[in-house]
Amino acid sequence: MTQLLLDLEPPRIPTLDNFMVGRNAEVLAALRHLCATIPEHPSARCLYLWGPAGSGRSHLAKATCDMLDGQFLDGREANAHDIRAAIESHGADDARRMLVVDGVESLDAEGQEALFHAINLLRDDPRGALVVTGNVTSRDLSLKPGRDDLRSRLAWGLVYQLHRLDDGEKDAALAHRADQQGFPLTPDVRRYLLTHFSRDLGSLMRMVDALDRHARENRRIVTVPLIREFLQRPIDFAVTAHRVGNVA
Numbered sequence: 001m002t003q004l005l006l007d008l009e010p011p012r013i014p015t016l017d018n019f020m021v022g023r024n025a026e027v028l029a030a031l032r033h034l035c036a037t038i039p040e041h042p043s044a045r046c047l048y049l050w051g052p053a054g055s056g057r058s059h060l061a062k063a064t065c066d067m068l069d070g071q072f073l074d075g076r077e078a079n080a081h082d083i084r085a086a087i088e089s090h091g092a093d094d095a096r097r098m099l100v101v102d103g104v105e106s107l108d109a110e111g112q113e114a115l116f117h118a119i120n121l122l123r124d125d126p127r128g129a130l131v132v133t134g135n136v137t138s139r140d141l142s143l144k145p146g147r148d149d150l151r152s153r154l155a156w157g158l159v160y161q162l163h164r165l166d167d168g169e170k171d172a173a174l175a176h177r178a179d180q181q182g183f184p185l186t187p188d189v190r191r192y193l194l195t196h197f198s199r200d201l202g203s204l205m206r207m208v209d210a211l212d213r214h215a216r217e218n219r220r221i222v223t224v225p226l227i228r229e230f231l232q233r234p235i236d237f238a239v240t241a242h243r244v245g246n247v248a
Contacts, residue, residue: 012205014059016067020165020173020201024056027160031060034129035067038096042123046130046157050137054200055162057133061102064131070098075106080114087118097122098129104154105134109144119153130157137161165201170194177205178222181212185222192224 012018016035021028027049039045049057065072071086078101086099099122101107101115115132122128134141138154165173171190178185185208197207214230215222 012209013066014063016060016063019056019059019063020169020176022165022169022173023163024160027060027162030158030160031064031131034131035064038127038129040126043157045128046119046123048132048134048138048154048157048159049162050134050159051162052135052164055164056201057162058102059202060162061100061131061133065098065100068096068098068129070096070100070129072100073102075101075103075111078111079108080110083111083114083118087121096129097125097127098131100131102133103135104132104150105136105141105143107144109147112144112147112150116147116150116153119150119156123156167194170199170201170204173201174204174208177208178212181209183212183215183222189222189224189227192227 016028016032019028027047030044030047033039034045034047049060051057062072064070071089073082073086083099083101087097099118104112104115107115119130119132122130132154134154136142138151138159141151141154143150171187171194174190174193175185193204193207197204211222211227211230214233215226220226
């Protein structure tokens, strides 16, 4: 039931402002700098972000891409043609030329070769900008045979490790989200959420949003009993589908 509720609750659009920083302040500052100006040195225009699932790689990649009106490619779905098309789609009058590839380890051999050439092109273009994400360091990436040259290209620019939030940081993130929404989330409620639900921060944030909506609709405050009651209520699929459809 909990997962069903989270599946029906639409996630927020990722931005640099709603990213929960934790120990990732340095990479966030680098991405803000990339979005605010056109760095002269090529290394500051080509970033490789790596970290485990749940560390915020996709959030930062999508947020940066949106701010620069770039081309976003999911490595699990993209191929060499997609990468070449993304680079060629930028006209000569574009102020920036931005490519984001989220999940380099998922590209096939041809896709990794196309990314190699894209990095060369964007590095040499003063308007070029590139963000690539991966699950491990470039040195430890499990690349396709013959594509070891991509390791050195990913290490050309700035490389940042992303860290998952620890429990204390997640607790602070829950309190911050509730404060943004304009309602208190007491320590006992936050503790209940952290011990009874998914450890994934995105899922926790969506649960806070859903609880806030439920509490407002019923003119109550968010308490542990209200959470239990919320999870046992019947779901109006027609209303929820309409809300999700409007968001999409």
